[in-house]
Amino acid sequence: MAGVVATNTTLTRPTSVAAHPVSAQAGGLSGRPLTARAAEVVALVRDRAGDALAVIGSGGVMDVDDALALSDAGADLVQVYTGLVYGGPALVRRIAAEPRRGPARGPLGRRGRRERRGGRVRHFGLRLQEATDRLGTLCVGVDPHPPLLAEWGLPDDADGLARFADACVEAFAGQVAVVKPQSAFFERHGSRGVAVLERLLADLRGTGTLSLLDVKRGDIGSTMQAYADAYLRDDAPLAADAITVSPFLGAGSLAPALDLARATGRGVFVLALTSNAEGPGVQHAVPAGGGSVAGDVVATVAARNAGLDGVPARPGDVGLVVGATVGDAVQRLGLDLAASGAPLLAPGLGAQGATVDDLAGVFGAAAHLVLPTSSRDLLRHGPTPGPLREAGQALAARCSAALRHP
Template sequence: MSDVVPFGARLAAAMDEHGPLCVGIDPHASLLQAWGLRDDVDGLREFSLRVVDALGGKVAAFKPQAAFFERHGSRGLAVLEEVIAAARAAGSGSSGSTGSTGTLTIVDAKRGDIGSTMGAYAEAFLAEGSPLAGDALTVSPYLGFGSLAPAVELAAATGRGLFVLCLTSNKEGFEVQHARTGGPEGALGGTVAALMAARAAVLNAGAEPMGSVGLVVGATIGDAVAATGTDLVAVNGPLLAPGVGAQGAGERELATTFGDARRNVLASSSRAVLAAGPDPDGLVSAARTAAREAKTALRG
């Protein structure tokens, strides 16, 4: 598959075209109710596909949260497959890994395990032809970054991307992400977050305009990047930033958190955009406002 355009290049093009905004598709019960939909598979499908229909080809990426589909069992997962397929067909974005056009999809499943189990997760979410494979996958490195090797290898082979959890906004994240690691003669010294960033930087070395192994860095984490000694500039990959909009991160917070790495940030907004539905025009207006605000904060 030598003609595959890597995810990092496709995402950079989509961000330049539509603005650095990813819209989350989070069909939780309260949003379904607000849209006048039942909390069942039919409501799940109606909600999710309305978002794709309204915003396909108008935003850089979608980020469906797998848990909200999984809670409905096998039929819910079938809806997730529909959403991924619909996003791939929607709009007129950059070429996908199979040569198709559409809006990029980051499947937010946060998978992480070891050996053959991680390999199976990789096949489910990253293999060519899998109905659950979007353009990128969120993964958890807390069994050791090396445990992600099956996902790293398959993503590279299929032109897909990964977003590795690094600095998250939940208060419990401090316990692991800010912890200091040790090793022979300090070879692995530093914080866990800094180590994750350094591992991603190695995988992205030399990639232009940016690599395909990104990090998840919460937009509301304040000075955590500096406090942990995490070098986001050196990562040379996309930085997925949840917490923009309804969760409180605006221009000042984004600038403070990401500094000179701002250009690689993909701001993620869910509630601030989805609350404008179900009216399609309302969704489009909210997404354009969020994209414009993110672009001002991140690119000047």
């Protein structure tokens, strides 16, 4: 045997097609619903095959980025089928025009390929879009706070944390689009807690699940660079697919993180409007140039995303944190979230009082960019992975329905 062609069609029914009549039919799907899964399978095959076999990537290649994704996942050649039907021969020409890159061989696995130096990185916005298309528009927060540990029958120590993290991986990895560990709860247990976080991030990476580490870091100069290095570098022990950052020292001071994230295909979510009562005192305040502090954050993020040379319809790489409980603040402050292209991480569902139905009202024309996040309300279904997973999937479907087809 000289090689493997992967893949053909998929039997899964991603959330993006759940509302379509075709999804109720039996049989395999081609085209877009297959894209992300094809890249996963190619990566898996390449990891097992090493250099011994040629791998031909196929499945859901609808545009140049999809072809590059398969190449980055380890394919030696890329096939087009459905994309050729809809895109015509021009698609082949566009793909062939990409600079030729040899496949990155060796034991790096999917992540190493995706982010390798010199290779083209797959931007975070694209990866996020694929994940939410496939698994629904939901970010699950991993917040092992003491009462929850107790509720799950776990000790409030690093071992308890580790068992909590394992249960979350079992329940959510590969099942929801994004998993968001809250760093504070790991820092509580010092370096042993941080070691658990490290392993959790590695486990999510190993299963191809996007991680968004909630750290809300913010500093200046070489210290901000150090925070970026800590979480956004390929070789960082705590590398995540994305992090949250805090702009109290000015959104411009976050540049080292935004630059590094761009270079490594990662995402950064900047706090803009938070879901707590004390937030507006800072976030609605009026800077010298008028507008609002939150407005300046949105403008900085929008400028970053406008610089992307990709498809404008997809979410950018730099996101915003906008609470689901901010009511009409987005309108009152005149924030054009849709134009920012920013994925919008929206905490506040459940425990903080916002409902899925509130989301469309708060975000209006930007609803398609919203990534709602829920933690406590989901985690109370644990510790058994089954009910956790079901609750996550059900909520993801509800969020997708509310945001994608409002």
